[in-house]
Amino acid sequence: MRLRIINPNTTVAMTHKIGEAARRVATSDTTIVATQPADGPVSIESHFDEAISAVGVVEEVLAGEKEATDAYVIACFGDPGLLAARELTRAPVIGIAEAAFHAATLISTRFSVVTTLSRTAIIAEHLLEQYGFRHHCRRIRAAEIPVLDLEENGSAALSRIVEECRRARDEDGIGAIVLGCGGMADLTDTISREVGLPVIEGVTAAVKLAEALVGLGLGTSKHGDLAFPRPKAFNGRFERYSNL
Numbered sequence: 001m002r003l004r005i006i007n008p009n010t011t012v013a014m015t016h017k018i019g020e021a022a023r024r025v026a027t028s029d030t031t032i033v034a035t036q037p038a039d040g041p042v043s044i045e046s047h048f049d050e051a052i053s054a055v056g057v058v059e060e061v062l063a064g065e066k067e068a069t070d071a072y073v074i075a076c077f078g079d080p081g082l083l084a085a086r087e088l089t090r091a092p093v094i095g096i097a098e099a100a101f102h103a104a105t106l107i108s109t110r111f112s113v114v115t116t117l118s119r120t121a122i123i124a125e126h127l128l129e130q131y132g133f134r135h136h137c138r139r140i141r142a143a144e145i146p147v148l149d150l151e152e153n154g155s156a157a158l159s160r161i162v163e164e165c166r167r168a169r170d171e172d173g174i175g176a177i178v179l180g181c182g183g184m185a186d187l188t189d190t191i192s193r194e195v196g197l198p199v200i201e202g203v204t205a206a207v208k209l210a211e212a213l214v215g216l217g218l219g220t221s222k223h224g225d226l227a228f229p230r231p232k233a234f235n236g237r238f239e240r241y242s243n244l
């Protein structure tokens, strides 16, 4: 199968990191295509960044539809553009937050999230509510690191994430920790060893869920609200979306 993993921000180094993490867990007959939009924010740390990045996600799904793509992963913890992307394809589209929450509830009754900046915590909170996992999550913590610090060798990012994971382990009464950023895709093993709890990271969880859905012959339902958008005219810079 061909899996397109979309980094919704425009930082190529993070796309490569996400792609490598995905390839480490994918089966031998899964081809991973890791991409990012040409236009958009270098990192996603606010509602505004999310809104702009959703257009890039849509562009990447439209591109994937021209290449016989079997599944898509949206590799940003806010799952930007997830439902819009699902309307554009019959393939499964999985967000890394949604995937991580599902995986966490299958191995623990309670989990905490450790994300980047506390101002993005509300985005994860909204997703927990939307996906029905609110009562499984004890707390959404932030290591207070800008997303792109995760790309800086020698930054304090890893130590701050580990510290916050240790606090979650000791204070939250949980069985697992969810890492709240696609940029943490390469940190799972290190953090799990340091903290001594199962650590779930959304990129790898989403890849395996995508493989499972494709293996079951399941894709995005076209009955109801995820049907293809009604053809219509779009004006201005979005004219290319007319009558999709």
Ligand SMILES: NC(=O)NC1=NC(=O)NC1=O
Residues within 6 Å of the ligand: 009, 042, 043, 044, 045, 075, 076, 077, 078, 115, 116, 117, 120, 147, 180, 181, 182, 183
């Ligand atoms: N909570 C987050 O840090 N989300 C993210 N921002 C990005 O640019 N990628 C993410 O996964």
